């Protein structure tokens with residue numbers, strides 16, 4: 391199975407573009423979705439996280455307090471690595487399992503933190519959704535109501551726009567405010583991926 395990794399900074403439009411691929415009947419395996427499901431109550435990963443970080447990681451209803459965990463790992467590299475050591479192998483395995491079940495010419499694997507989590511080797515080609523930082527901040531502010539400084543600190547925790555562009559095989563420019571041209575760009579890449587997949591036999 392030919393796997394196209396889809397990535398991009400916060401708010402650049404990964405989810406928006408994923409939907410356009412889905413409309414073309416291309417399966418999208420979503421690493422964020424997988425990671426969320428892995429820590430639902432009753433999942434073994436949640437217990438591993440509690441063992442590593444203590445019972446404060448639980449909300450009163452037994453679900454994972456993402457906010458608490460985020461605060462712990464945000465400024466502490468060692469804690470971050472501890473969490474990643476629990477989650478990443480499980481995310482890897484789940485992506486592989488889902489991909490193995492597919493029978494389409496190619497699939498999209500959406501991994502927002504593709505570079506930060508060193509998952510590039512999981513995919514055959516990298517598609518980056520790009521827009522200027524100023525637009526990222528505007529869109530995330532509108533969508534999530536976060537303060538500029540908070541959004542900027544998330545952007546600072548991700549690889550730079552330049553790094554992403556330098557490591558992309560394909561780039562979709564999503565800076566147009568009305569999203570015009572996005573579907574056409576996706577269609578063009580779809581045709582490219584179909585032809586690459588066919589050439590691989």
Ligand SMILES: Nc1ncnc2c1ncn2[C@@H]1O[C@H](COP(=O)(O)OP(=O)(O)OP(=O)(O)O)[C@@H](O)[C@H]1O
Nearest residue numbers: 399400401402403404405406529533566567568569
């Ligand atoms: N071209 C566009 N013009 C205007 N708004 C857009 C455009 N593309 C995306 N948006 C809006 O910007 C916000 C961010 O887009 P989206 O959720 O697709 O980004 P994302 O990369 O998936 O973000 P995250 O990293 O947080 O998952 C959404 O509210 C979306 O509707």
Ligand SMILES: [Mg+2]
Nearest residue numbers: 403404405406
């Ligand atoms: Mg998204």
